[in-house]
Amino acid sequence: MKNITAASDLMYGSSYYLQYRYAALFGRINYLYDGKYILNITARRDGSSRFGPGRQFANFGAVGAAWIFSKERFISRTMPFLSFGKLRGSFGITGNDQISDYQYLDAYKPSTGAYQNVVGLTPARLANPNFSWEQNSKLEGAIELGFVNSRINMSVSLYRNESSSQLVGYPIPPTTGFASIQANFPATVRNSGAEFELTTTNIEAKAFTWTSAVNVSIPHNKLVSFPGIENTSYADQYVVGEPLSVRKLYRYVGVDQTVGLYQFADVNDDGNIDYLDQQSVQFVGQRWYGGFQNRLSYRGFELDFIFQFVNQSARNEYYVMGSPGSMQNQRPEVLGRWRLEGDQSSIQRYGQSYETDGTYSQLQESDHSIGGASYMRLKNISFSYALPVKWTSALRIKQLETFVHAQNLFTVTSFKGLDPETPGLLLPPLRVVTLGISVSF
């Protein structure tokens, strides 16, 4: 068939085409002096075809320096117990262009089907020619120390990363004909914190060794600035000066004694409880976390265990329990629900109506659904015994080992939901105990 219009039925299959070009020029200077002083400088200029005309290029760079002060003569004389000491710091700016291509291009593409056997042309996107590179700056400083011949090693590091001009699909109202547009977010987000690590070789004897390690991280996230947030829908989710993981929720005032339903504060006094009343700012997320590990070995025995601890807030049991009266398993506490006028309870009355469904949904979006979810968990423990070589060689085997491993053996927490490590209605990490023998010939 030489002419496509001679076909009785036209079907259109999609076609894709993409061309992405990237050009960069960079240079680096490394300087090491006397085995003690280190300096690194890098600079680069990047261009990407994902940005519109005039916006393809940007400059980035980094500086880092370190000082191994334990090698200084005055240190090794005054502090002989210090086997290693390093002070380092760095600062850099990087960029990001990981978005779809052609977002600046105002164009049409063939439609998904035909009308009267003519395949139409449909707008490919809502174009924005004005966006450019996303910028991330990272600042870090740390000190690493080793004592007593590296029997004790510790490091403390502080970091501050700031991200600005993030490339996002910015939500826009449907009156534009689309749901979002590629744009640089005007917000600056900071991730900062401290990390601490200590490893020690406690005992190192002929038959018995014991090493341990502790690490703690204290992350902190903050929306530093977002000019114009009150004119966007982000004002409902984020608060400038607070972490991104906050939630703006209804303020819970209790179960009404007369009606037996959950009640919330009508903050703007308009007679309605709606998203405008979600003004209670609650933090959801980890405040600090860490681990503590030990390893002991005596002759053929080996004991290895690690504790994990997290201090956090998360969605609590009220969030997942479902509306009492609906077809969902409930906690025994619902037996103490509100029943008669005058009852005081923390659980509303049973119900299957729009009304009780509605107030329960509101409870899920209230500050009553957030609570402490801190825990300490014995994450891993492993105890094994390997037969001494004397005996194994007598038996003509290379190695025989018996072991028992356990994961998530026990948890210490006051969290009443399913599992503090996976708040919500998810299958939590399982407790697994394994016994076994391993033989190699």
Added chain:
Amino acid sequence: MRIYYAQFVLSRASVLALVLIAWGCENFVEVDPPRNELVRSSVFDSNSTASAALTDIYYQLNRTGFASGSVSSISYLTTLLSDEQVVGTAPLVFSEFAANEIRPDNSNVAELWNGMYKAIYQANAIIEGVQNSTQITEEVAVQIVGEAKFLRAFSHFYLLNLFGGVPIVTGTDYQLNTNISRSSESEVYEHILKDLLECEAVLTDDYNFAGGARVRVNRNVVRAFLSRVYLYQGNWEKAEQFATTVIDNSAYSLVALSEIVSQNNEEAIWQLYNNFYPNDLLAFYLFSAPPRLSSLRESFVELFEGDDQRRQIWIGSVSSDAVTFFFPMKYHSLESAAQYSTVFRLAEQYLIRAEAKAQLNNVDGALADVNVIRERAGLTSIASSGEVEIMKVIEQERRSELFSEWGHRWFDLKRTGRATAVLSSLKPQWSETDLLLPIPEIQIKNDPSMKGSQNPGY
């Protein structure tokens, strides 16, 4: 020493070369438009591509959403809002419509709103593109701009009647449309009429540009729509005038009851092309009982007069366990392209004219038009002597003729003020504020100018 000199020159030369390459790279990262896309200015540089951009709007109308006839369309959702259909155990997004207790985050509401504004965007893109083009021929330019203006007015009309005063969007600049506020109902009507009168002046009377198929908008479609808009506005003279021009046109005449949605039938004024079957079939036809979503309300079915043929031909039934369920059967054929989703048909024009005449105190004239419809349905004519409650007669006739089509019943109840009288006994949680749907939450959240302009009661 020579080694160091060579190294010196080589290192400096390579740095210089890199710098020169880098400067040349400026053009390297500029890419051409992809081969599967056509830049906007090119689209409006030729007749065929500009026309293709227009026909896509029709394609999208039929594919999904407010005009498609599917369960997310106006045709279907309004049958739940009114007294036409009842739901069984349906998902909340539908049962909220049936109970007239709709939440602003209801996804069907959002889909209606989004679909209409998407059509408006595409229409505005056509109008702007043609304006800025120098290569399209005059004839094609006038034609596609006329159709685009109609489609823009059409979408605004349904937004207005479902939601109340809505933002009027007349351009594609997203920065303006992100910060746009609601207009008053009269402002929206004014804008709709302006668009319609402009395209009525320039479009042709025939369907030749569409190959004779009644699947695109011509002058008569505009006139049929104008008569409806004037009727809704209460402009009885104009409603009668435009209905008459369509009725008097020999291209349109009433057909047998079983043919009203057949492909390209003579009663059809505007249909949507498909090459399988219309979405309305899947939305309304019950293949088995109990119904997946909804069925006709029994009391609605019982209100048909005894020998009304429409009760036999347009209503089907299906039973299980001694329970019978009724459903609209106007769309019944699975044969490829036998039936098209019909947007405007002649019968409505008779009923519009009847109502306009009645409001202008021409009861005899009104009855004459009503009787044309009644005769086709196999009913006896109503005599013009004696006491006739003409408005009741017209309401009954419109119910029997136009049910399950494009929200006629719901919009009639609204505009005649009869909604509360009819629905408050059927819908336990009915209140006056239910006459308007809630503005979708996603619009209010993302549009700073619309903060606090939600409809009352939501």
